[in-house]
Amino acid sequence: MKWMAALPLAALPAVAAEAGLGDYRPVFAPARTEDGRALVVIRRFLLAGKPHVLTVEIPDFRTRIRPEEWISWERSADVAASYAALLDALSGPPHPVENAGLTHARAAAEGFFLTVDMCPSSKPFEARFFAALAARAARDGRAMPVAISISGYWALDHAAEFASLIERQRLGQLDISWVNHSYAHRYVRGVPDRENFLLLPHTDFEQEVLRTEQLLIARGLTPSVFFRFPGLVSDARLMAALRRLGLVPLGADAWLAKLQKPKPGSIVLVHGNGNEPFGIHEARRYLADATRRWLPLTEALAG
Template sequence: MKTFILLIGLLVAIQSRAQEEVRDYRPYYAGATYNESDVIVLRSFERLGTRYFFMVDCHTLQTQIIPAKNVKAKVDSWSNLKDRYTTTPYVKALTAAQSQSFALQDAGIVHGYPKEHGITLTVDLCPSHKPLDRAVFTALIAEFAKIEKPVPVALSLSGRFMLTHLEDLHWLKSLEADGYLKITWVNHTYNHHYEPQVPLQENFLLKPGTDINFEVLETEIAMITQGLCPSVFFRFPGLVSDNAIVSKITGFGLLPIGSDAWLAKGQQSAPGSIVLIHGNGNEPVGVSDFIHLLESKKDFVLQKEWLMYDLRESVAHEFED
């Protein structure tokens, strides 16, 4: 009898998980007005029997997941939607990113609002067997908690990192829930393919046979499954891309984000810099350099003359009228 009860319980648990699965996840392009602002619907999916839209505010670059029944959206082509909202910061940023798509490395937006006295921090979480470098986040909170709470940070998240670092992911989510961090979740592909001996032109996302649809959409599905709302930003693994790949990414409605201050490579930050470090345990030099940067700016931080900036707000300000 006990075995039968356990079996029934297991079947119920499996059925419950199946019902919670994200189903029929697909690109879906439509224009709408939501809360008196222009939005573009980018994805449609079903969960727990309800159809949802994943959409972006064209002015603030904030994303939301909303029941489809609550949004009166008009389906249109991606090209028509870009023409319709061509003067908004979102479409301007997409156009700028596409125009900077011919370099092998660092395509897309690499700098935020130039008048800012501070930086926008992006932390890449690539697949790794090492634990999350939590010192990055505890140092951020320690330095800024008294004058800037929550502290904004953008985390570039890969699908395989989520698979093997659920405890770390839950810890990050708890810091956000408790009001210490304000996180922008950036798509960093699912597999983050990399082979050290292969030339960049055939490496990372440029590996022949790479399924771009899977790399992009499966990462978004994994985020949503973990209770995260994906942002509209995308970071290329290794910052490596070409014009064709950039076009595919912007065709998903995503904004490629590079960096003008990859600290582990010796690049120095400037006002408005999009700083890049790795928090997956594989780049201790970059983490150490960032903590030293925080310490060097301590007096300016206390006087609110050097702050952390939200990636969404920084890019939106850069491209507003």
């Protein structure tokens, strides 16, 4: 990573306006679908002038955007109890400065979870790596599960590359979980981690989260329940704020560029933004092993 200067924040309103997205608000409320399935609503907003919600399915923790008229608000908080308990477990103490939250599958898993971070970068992204993921999908006969951690500034600065990832999802090559990686992803070289990234002064954490979600929704994508802290750096205050926003903190126990070895159930971390070629080299080596199963990230929450 490197120092990233503050960039203008005017781009998001333009993107949101094009999509007719507005009045974006966090909530945490139980609800049900028309056929009675349990949901937790974590956002309410207007899309093309009509009320919509971002919901978390219970018990599989997948997200979906629905017109608000498609749900019924549930009076009993029991509907949301399992999700609230999960958030409490993953955002509670202890609060290490680095790599708090979900770092490994919560239950035994016969596979691995690939996560790819897209921090702001001036370098071209790892196009050949994503092509290799598509090739793996063709070989397996199913979309390759991958969680892509998107920072807002990377998406805005690499519009064509971002569009190519969306297209691979549309073509059924990649089964992408869109992970929130903050909007600006600020970093100052030489500042200790405990004071850096989202812990830098004058950081509006809620807006760092919500602006990235709006950018994804404006592009026709659905944000997942996961948030990856830049640098994997957080503290108790940020964890509490993330809990109030209804999101799961995502760490990793196999950061390949740091020579951490994946085990069954590992959450594997590489950078797809051009900043960590060694990690990409290692990931391609693991991908070449046809015996390794790669799983959707939401399955790491089962327990």
